[in-house]
Amino acid sequence: MxxxxxxxxxxxxxxxxxxxxxxxxxxxxxxxxxxxxxxxxxxxxxxxxxxxxxxxxxxxxxxxxxxxxxxxxxxxxxxxxxxxxxxxxxxxxxxxxxxxxxxxxxxxxxxxxxxxxxxxxxxxxxxxxxxxxxxxxxxxxxxxxxxxxxxxxxxxxxxxxxxxxxxxxxxxxxxxxxxxxxxxxxxxxxxxxxxxxxxxxxxxDTEALRVILYKLFDHLPAPPLLDGLPTVWAAGRALAGPVLGTITVASLPESFRRRAGLPEIPGAQSLMHSAYVGVGLARFLPDNWLRAENVTSLLYLSPDSDDPRAATLNALRDRMKRAGALFRLVTPFPAQDGSAEGAEPRRSAEEFFTAVLDQTGDGYLDWPDLAAMARELSSRLDLDEPEETKLYNAYAEWWRELQAALDIDGDGRISREEYAAAVPSLAGPALIRVAEVLFDVTDTDGNQSIDADEYRALFRTGFRRTVADADADADADADADATYSRSAFVKDFLSFMSGRWSSTPFDPLLAEA
Missing domain, CATH: 1.10.490 (Globin-like)
Known part of the structure; x- marks a missing residue:
C-alpha cells in the first residue's frame, strides 16, 4: 500500500x-x-x-x-x-x-x-x-x-x-x-x-450474507420518517424487497454466486442493468436533491421535529395515512404492530424487549445488545476518551447485574420470557449508574443541567416539544433557556429502561430503526 x-x-x-x-x-x-x-x-x-x-x-x-x-x-x-x-x-x-x-x-x-x-x-x-x-x-x-x-x-x-x-x-x-x-x-x-x-x-456462504439477502429485505423496518404508516410501508416493501434482493444477487461476481448457491433468476441480469442505468438518470436532478446528507436527514426527520421541513412532511404523512387506510380496504396486508395507523404505541414487556433491549435482533439480551446502546450513544454525542469508556463500563456493570438477576437457566443470555417475568426488578444500582454517566457525558459544560443544544445532540429533536417543564407555547428564546435537571433526566431514563413508559424522548434514541 x-x-x-x-x-x-x-x-x-x-x-x-x-x-x-x-x-x-x-x-x-x-x-x-x-x-x-x-x-x-x-x-x-x-x-x-x-x-x-x-x-x-x-x-x-x-x-x-x-x-x-x-x-x-x-x-x-x-x-x-x-x-x-x-x-x-x-x-x-x-x-x-x-x-x-x-x-x-x-x-x-x-x-x-x-x-x-x-x-x-x-x-x-x-x-x-x-x-x-x-x-x-x-x-x-x-x-x-x-x-x-x-x-x-x-x-x-x-x-x-x-x-x-x-x-x-x-x-x-x-x-x-x-x-x-x-x-x-x-x-x-x-x-x-x-x-x-x-x-x-x-x-x-455465511449466515450474515443470507440474513441480508433473504431476511433484511423482507422485514426491513420503516425509517423514522415513515414510522406510524405500517400499511404503506409494508405494501412498498413487499414490492421493492424482492426486486432489490434480485438486483443485488445479480450484481455479485458469477464465480461467487455459483459457489454460494445463490439462485439464477431468469431476466435478473437485464433487471439489474436496467436498475443501475435508471437510478443513474437521477444525476440530472438538482444537485441539492442528490446530497446524501439531505436524504438521510429527511429519513430521520421525526413528526415532532422543529425542523422547518417537518410541517410539509407532516401534511404529506396525513395524505399517506389516508391512502394507507384506503389501501388496507382493498389488499390483504394486515395492520402492523396490532395498532391503527398513527395510533399511540402500547408496548407489553415482550414488545419493549424486542424494540429496545434486543438491539442485535437475535431474540436474546446479552452484552452485544448493551454494547450497541453504548456505541450509539457515544456516536450521537461524539464522545472521546475517557467519557466513552465510562459509558461502556457503566453498561458493562448493568449487564453483569442483569445477568445475575435474570439469567435463570445460566446460558449466558436473557430470553424474552426471563425478562418479562422480572421487569419490576430492573431499575437497580447499575442502571442508575448508567443514567448518571449518560447525564454527565451529555452535560458537556458541567453545569449539572442539560440545555437546549446538549439536549438536541442526544435526542436530535427540539427541546420544548419533549421536556415537560418547558412551556409549549414559549417562543424560541424561552425554549433556549429551558433545562433538564439531573434528577429529572435520571428519573425519565429509569422509567424508560424499565419499560414503564411507552412514548418518551428515549424511544427514538434507542428504538428507532
Whole structure:
C-alpha cells in the first residue's frame, strides 16, 4: 500500500489494460491534498444515487467474509436497526474524507476504539477480530470495487485516471486508521488479482450474507420518517424487497454466486442493468436533491421535529395515512404492530424487549445488545476518551447485574420470557449508574443541567416539544433557556429502561430503526 495520503501507486501505469479491458491512459501524479476533501473522487460517488446500490453490494461481499460475517451476526444492529447503521456509516465516511486532518484523525481513533471491542469466535469456533488488518482491507476493497462496478454496470465505465485516483483515495482511507502498507495491494493490477483470489477462495456462504439477502429485505423496518404508516410501508416493501434482493444477487461476481448457491433468476441480469442505468438518470436532478446528507436527514426527520421541513412532511404523512387506510380496504396486508395507523404505541414487556433491549435482533439480551446502546450513544454525542469508556463500563456493570438477576437457566443470555417475568426488578444500582454517566457525558459544560443544544445532540429533536417543564407555547428564546435537571433526566431514563413508559424522548434514541 502506498503512503497514506501523498502518492498514487508507482507502477500502476505499466499495464496495457485494466481489469475490465479498458485502455490504459497516462496517469498524472495525484496531488496530496486531493486524496481527501472536496476535490476527492469519493465525494462524486458519495452523492451519486447509484452508490446506494453499490454500497449494498459491498455490504453483501463484506458479510461473505467469514470473520466479518461472524462479527455482524454477533454484534451488529444491522437487522434490527438498519437505517441507524446506514446513517452512522455515511456520517463516518464523510468525516474520514473531510479535508480537515483533525476531524479525520479523531474519527479514525473513534472507529479503532469501536472495532477493538469486536472480537470472538464464530459457530465453527474460528476466531474473528475487527482489528485484523486483512479484514479491514477487505472492507475497503469492497467499497472501491463496488464503486468501479457500479459505473460499469450503468454503462459509464471509469477511465484509467479516475480509477487510479479513486484507488489511491481508498488506500489513503485505510492508511488513516494506522494500518501498515501491504494490506491493500500497491497497484491496480495486483488489486484485481487480490480481489479475484478473495472472491474465489476466501468468501463463504455465511449466515450474515443470507440474513441480508433473504431476511433484511423482507422485514426491513420503516425509517423514522415513515414510522406510524405500517400499511404503506409494508405494501412498498413487499414490492421493492424482492426486486432489490434480485438486483443485488445479480450484481455479485458469477464465480461467487455459483459457489454460494445463490439462485439464477431468469431476466435478473437485464433487471439489474436496467436498475443501475435508471437510478443513474437521477444525476440530472438538482444537485441539492442528490446530497446524501439531505436524504438521510429527511429519513430521520421525526413528526415532532422543529425542523422547518417537518410541517410539509407532516401534511404529506396525513395524505399517506389516508391512502394507507384506503389501501388496507382493498389488499390483504394486515395492520402492523396490532395498532391503527398513527395510533399511540402500547408496548407489553415482550414488545419493549424486542424494540429496545434486543438491539442485535437475535431474540436474546446479552452484552452485544448493551454494547450497541453504548456505541450509539457515544456516536450521537461524539464522545472521546475517557467519557466513552465510562459509558461502556457503566453498561458493562448493568449487564453483569442483569445477568445475575435474570439469567435463570445460566446460558449466558436473557430470553424474552426471563425478562418479562422480572421487569419490576430492573431499575437497580447499575442502571442508575448508567443514567448518571449518560447525564454527565451529555452535560458537556458541567453545569449539572442539560440545555437546549446538549439536549438536541442526544435526542436530535427540539427541546420544548419533549421536556415537560418547558412551556409549549414559549417562543424560541424561552425554549433556549429551558433545562433538564439531573434528577429529572435520571428519573425519565429509569422509567424508560424499565419499560414503564411507552412514548418518551428515549424511544427514538434507542428504538428507532
Amino acid at each position: 502506498t503512503d497514506t495520503g501523498s502518492s498514487r501507486p508507482k507502477d500502476a501505469r505499466s499495464e496495457a489494460t485494466d481489469h475490465h479491458g479498458d485502455p490504459v491512459r497516462p496517469t498524472p501524479e495525484t496531488q496530496p491534498g486531493s486524496l481527501f476533501g472536496p476535490d476527492a473522487q469519493f465525494h462524486r460517488f458519495f452523492n451519486d444515487p447509484r452508490w446506494a446500490l453499490a454500497v449494498l453490494r459491498a455490504t453483501v461481499l463484506e458479510a461473505a467474509h467469514p470473520q466479518i460475517g461472524a462479527a455482524l451476526i454477533d454484534n451488529s444492529t444491522f437487522v434490527a436497526h438498519p437505517w441507524r447503521r446506514l446513517r452512522n456509516t455515511l456520517v463516518s465516511l464523510q468525516r474520514m474524507f473531510e479535508a480537515d486532518d483533525d476531524t479525520r484523525r479523531r474519527e479514525a481513533a473513534r472507529l479503532n476504539r469501536l472495532h477493538a471491542r469486536l472480537s470472538g469466535t464464530d459457530a465453527q469456533n474460528r476466531p474473528y477480530d475487527a482489528m485484523d488488518p486483512q479484514v479491514r482491507a477487505w472492507v475497503v476493497a469492497t467499497l472501491f470495487e463496488s464503486s468501479v462496478t457500479m459505473c460499469r454496470l450503468s454503462g459509464q465505465p471509469l477511465d484509467r485516471t479516475t480509477m487510479e485516483q479513486l484507488y489511491a483515495e481508498f488506500q489513503a482511507y485505510l492508511g488513516a486508521f494506522g494500518d501498515q502498507a501491504g494490506h491493500l495491494p500497491p497497484t491496480l493490477k495486483e488489486f484485481w488479482q487480490y480481489y479475484d483470489h478473495m472472491v474465489q477462495e476466501e468468501l463463504e
